[in-house]
Amino acid sequence: MRRSAPFRVSAALIVAACGLLAAPSAQARAWHPTTHxxxxxxxxxxxxxxxxxxxxxxxxxxxxxxxxxxxxxxxxxxxxxxxxxxxxxxxxxxxxxxxxAAALAAESAGRATGHHDGEEDPRGDESRPGPARKTVPEPPAEVPAPLxxxxxxxxxxxxxxxxxxxxxxxxxxxxxxxxxxxxxxxxxxxxxxxxxxxxxxxxxxxxxxxxxxxxxxxxxxxxxxxxxxxxxxxxxxxxxxxxxxxxxxxxxxxxxGLRPPRRDGAECPVTVSCEWIPAPYADLGEGDYGNHDLSDRPRNQKVEYIVIHDMEGYFQPSVNLVLDPARPASWHYSLRSADGHIAQHIRTEDVGWHAGNWYVNAKAIGLEHEGFLGRGGAWYTEAMYRASARLVRYLALRHGVPLDRAHVIGHDNVPGTLPGTVRGMHEDPGPYWDWARYFELLGRPLHGRGGPDAGSVMILPDYDAHRPYYSGCDPAAPQAACPPHGSSSVWLRTEPREDAPLVRDIGKHPSGESLYSVYDHSARAATGQRYAVAERRGDWTAIWYLGQKAWFHNPADRPTAVPARGPVVTPRTGLATVPVYGRAYPEPAAYPEGVPVQAITPLQYTFSAGEKYALGLAARGEYYRAVTFDASQHVVVRGELRYYQIQFGHRVMFVRADDVVVSAS
Missing domain, CATH: 1.10.530 (Lysozyme)
Structure with missing residues (x-):
């Protein structure tokens, strides 16, 4: 998530606008640890x-x-x-x-940008736009001794x-x-x-x-x-x-001489350090309130997702932000890097404003991790990975969330709600988050299933050895290459060759090309994501991605993906194309009197006959109407319309079940 960071040290670590970045040379595109x-x-x-x-x-x-x-x-x-x-x-x-951190603060003075100063609305629900709230930067804090x-x-x-x-x-x-x-x-x-x-x-x-x-x-x-x-x-x-x-x-x-624990009923496993630092639920007047919504999950709604974020800032300043009811953003847990300490802010029964998509927010628990996705050579501590994995295992067991990449997703996997919101959706935790290590710690290590001719693949590069080219890690030199570093993502190209252009994302770049920026996932597939295979040619594999064939280098001696099994969907016979959606809302007839019907608006992408996409989960249309401070007025609308969540690009999206046919890959 992007939000204002009062701690000035974070400023140097926020990347400049993606539009400033140029495509790298052929040599840069072929960046590999054996040569660098x-x-x-x-x-x-x-x-x-x-x-x-x-x-x-x-x-x-x-x-x-x-x-x-x-x-x-x-x-x-x-x-x-x-x-x-x-x-x-x-x-x-x-x-x-x-x-x-003191030295980094001195280097970064005067270059602050905010984690929520971008286009994305953390709540992601246009039915309650609310008044514009000006973000006022807080004064820089003294760098604490642990930093x-x-x-x-x-x-x-x-x-x-x-x-x-x-x-x-x-x-x-x-x-x-x-x-x-x-x-x-x-x-x-x-x-x-x-x-x-x-x-x-x-x-x-x-x-x-x-x-x-x-x-x-x-x-x-x-x-x-x-x-x-x-x-x-x-x-x-x-x-x-x-x-x-x-x-x-x-x-x-x-x-x-340390202070005693302050668990106060925090929902955490006993094996982690955890305290309760509540986000305020406050009436701001004139129909506005913040900074989350009360609910009664799982009794009124099932939790389907656990969303992984990075803070784009340090722990304490970010915690301070969630304590402000006038800031239209909130999340359930914050995790500290150095030792893995956890602060819970919202009960898991309630809904946080963090993912930029109201359908996902209403069915998700959000975890913010101390860090910056675009920092040059970014890395996260083992202590934080371990604490996060223990928390996610605990939450998944309590709420029945499967431990796979269809349900444990990054903020960068959450779809835009409407065509106009796609471009501004956030990109964290980014390519430096080690999904393979994370799933090892979750007790669900990622591995292949099936033979070399399997109909789908799971992206799974060797994180340490896989060091693709990225740019934009240094805000002072946004066109410069990032330092070589392990990565969980692979680049996707229009043809099976290193000098081929990157595939395009018409939602992210309506009139331009995908970028090599660490902040631009338009042409990337990430570890743990499963895709239907479109073609194989030598050391290259093509997958279906955003309505096109997308090629990535996948040599047998250094594979970046493994065979995978699972259901895939394709348009049913007679349909040339089917629409894809950013949320799974009910049909109009499902809405009771007094609850405005929410439009089922397709996104700008095309899913054509002959293409296949991996099916992640099935859902019935659902909408949580929560636009008032009085939670007794909140309503869950459920319909009969069925949807499938698919891995359509870097982000997941939805199709109507009646529009597609399911088969095994």
Missing amino acids: GRVAGAPGTRVDPGERQAAFAEAAGEYGVPESVLLGVSYLQSRWDANAGLPSNSAGFGPMHLTD RTLERAAELTGASRQALRTDPAVNIRGGAALLADHQRRLGAPLGGDPAEWYGAVARYSGAAEAEAAGVFADEVYAVIREGAERVTDDGQKVTLKAVPGLKKVVRRLERL
């Missing part, structure tokens, strides 16, 4: 694959930190990745996620901030120095049993809440007990040997 290098400190750098492991051992010995503790903390922050010396979505650098740990690491080690940002070994030394400093301040000895470092690990999280600090430490110690091994983003093999005999850690967080 996998980076530790700089692109093209060749490093010893055991160097990272040695750096952990050396730093642990130098500062008296048990090596397993140092490795465990780093894993929960970055999974030991260097991320090319680029900042995370919460201003953290390197394997130890040392934060330097300035790199500064402290520089003091402790004598290393430069630049070295701590860009040199993984120096960064690891900085993290070890911080852990040792926390241990000393707690009056505990260095070295010794890893279990005696629980308090220092909890403090490393930077959390102000005892529960958040404790959950972070619990996760670190779970990793230490289980062990881990992986090859990092820059080719480093790192191993944390399991310590199964680690004695049980007893929390003594009262010594840390």
